[in-house]
Amino acid sequence: MERRRFIRIQARYxxxxxxxxxxxxxxxxxxxxxxxxxxxxxxxxxxxxxYDIGDILKLEIDIPGWDKFKTEFYKEKRTSASEPMVVxxxxxxxxxxxxxDLYDIGVFFVGIDQGHQGALIKQINARLGQ
Amino acid sequence: MADKKEQGVRVPSAKESKGIEIIEFCLGExxxxxxxxxxxxxxxxxxxxxxxxxxxxxxxxxINLRGKIIPVINLSRHFDVHAEYNLKKSRIxxxxxNQVFVGFWVHRVTRIHRIxxxxxxxxxxxxxxxxxxxxxxxxxxERILFLLDFEKIVSDINxxx
Numbered sequence: 001m002e003r004r005r006f007i008r009i010q011a012r013y014x015x016x017x018x019x020x021x022x023x024x025x026x027x028x029x030x031x032x033x034x035x036x037x038x039x040x041x042x043x044x045x046x047x048x049x050x051y052d053i054g055d056i057l058k059l060e061i062d063i064p065g066w067d068k069f070k071t072e073f074y075k076e077k078r079t080s081a082s083e084p085m086v087v088x089x090x091x092x093x094x095x096x097x098x099x100x101d102l103y104d105i106g107v108f109f110v111g112i113d114q115g116h117q118g119a120l121i122k123q124i125n126a127r128l129g130q
Numbered sequence: 131m132a133d134k135k136e137q138g139v140r141v142p143s144a145k146e147s148k149g150i151e152i153i154e155f156c157l158g159e160x161x162x163x164x165x166x167x168x169x170x171x172x173x174x175x176x177x178x179x180x181x182x183x184x185x186x187x188x189x190x191x192x193i194n195l196r197g198k199i200i201p202v203i204n205l206s207r208h209f210d211v212h213a214e215y216n217l218k219k220s221r222i223x224x225x226x227x228n229q230v231f232v233g234f235w236v237h238r239v240t241r242i243h244r245i246x247x248x249x250x251x252x253x254x255x256x257x258x259x260x261x262x263x264x265x266x267x268x269x270x271x272e273r274i275l276f277l278l279d280f281e282k283i284v285s286d287i288n289x290x291x
Binding site: 020021022023056058072083085086087088110111112113114115116 | 177178180182184185189192193194195196197198199201288
């Protein structure tokens with residue numbers, strides 16, 4: 001039974017995903033996907049890559065305006081452009097949308113900066129309040 | 131006042147009189163130190179270390195620090211210190227080498243000391259039992275601190291950079 005701690009909202013945002021390894025494989029690059037819904041601790045996205053349950057993925061999610069809710073004092077090499085949110089996520093669900101071509105990948109965020117998670121939750125609440 | 135040199139008292143050179151700041155930390159019952167200039171920040175281990183497969187045995191996993199994925203070296207395991215980590219008290223010391231960030235997981239970070247370089251002695255053969263990672267030894271209050279070479283630890287764990 002799935003237990004969600006945080007409110008989940010529907011949205012279609014671009015993301016880049018790849019299986020995470022410590023020693024970066026120069027031949028492997030992150031590929032594009034589309035987020036279908038997300039919350040403060042997880043997401044569901046479409047992927048042409050089929051992952052296995054338990055895989056650790058590195059996700060870079062383009063959520064417009066999320067970073068304006070960050071409360072970091074230390075800004076390093078910051079530009080005015082919105083940066084993608086980087087998280088490490090564990091695959092918890094894999095469903096074939098189009099067999100051998102398109103998959104729904106459900107993930108739980110196992111490595112998310114606490115400040116970034118707070119900003120994400122605020123962004124979701126702001127969207128819900130619109 | 132008589133000149134100290136005339137009295138035969140050794141006057142430290144300008145370099146030896148130079149003060150440096152050392153961050154003191156513990157692995158089990160032993161005290162270690164690292165030059166504060168090698169430290170970018172210190173964070174709580176309760177941040178959450180994500181285990182990653184296929185890594186060196188001394189690497190516990192990685193952490194996400196404001197969007198940077200940083201490997202975390204388990205110093206206790208690397209030095210074969212048999213003591214459990216307390217998630218609340220333990221800390222991760224984050225250093226940067228050649229634009230690469232690395233975290234070092236220690237049992238406790240205790241305090242910062244300001245000492246003179248002249249107070250640091252080279253490690254004797256008897257002391258140099260930690261794989262050649264000890265750059266120097268100093269005595270503070272009643273404790274002996276082993277000053278570690280973090281960069282050498284990283285180099286040994288990941289020789290290809």
